[in-house]
Amino acid sequence: MTGAADGFTALAASEYFRGYSFIGLLAVIGVLFVAVAFGAGRLLRPVVPTPEKLLTYECGVDPVGEGWAHTQVRYYVYAFLYVIFAVDSIFLFPWATVFAAPGYGATTLVEMFIFLGFLAVGLLYAWKKGVLAWA
Template sequence: MASVAANYLPILLFLVVALGISGAFVVLPMIAARFTGADKPNPDKLAEYECGFPAFEDSRAQFDVRFYLVAILFIVFDIEAAFLFPWAVSVFSIGWVAWGAMMLFIVELALGLAYAWKKGALEWE
């Protein structure tokens, strides 16, 4: 029974260290802000510094849904590239079944692209 518990000791140690480090990343900046005075806002600290002038409208404005569709399509094809490159390196050693599976995957993605194109997800006005 002691050997089973000893096998889980590295996992427990990893979790304790991870929680300690993540807790330090949360707590230490707050403590440093208290000592340096960074937590006391004033008008100069709250002024616009990136563009130099106040925003024209509310910063919580809604985005068009097509923005999200394009972002999702980008992620899908980025994942395709992540799968395609390692497969292309090892295609000759993994056999015809893997080749057929990747061709099915590429056809599925092409059908998805054709569907998105037909629905107008790639059109921008």
């Protein structure tokens, strides 16, 4: 009886890894496709560097002044906070579908409150650090 069970386990394992080998093969083909495309582009393009071609392109206007510009960091912080909360809000949709399934209501509700608690702690941390103050 154990021989049949071992055979079934081996068959299930081979089926399991066959799926991953297919994904791995697709990944290798994708990487090779990109490498061949970049290599062909490098071999086939004309290389004629001139001082004009080596200038920084700024919408058709010749660059004037220094290459450094001061930028307010707070714009990046707001963008970062937006991305964090946008990605977190995307997690609400799968949660809502699981919450609607019978038998998962209380468990998923507790999980969502834990998730929202982590978000609240992050927002509170940003607020305490003064990140959300615009001035």
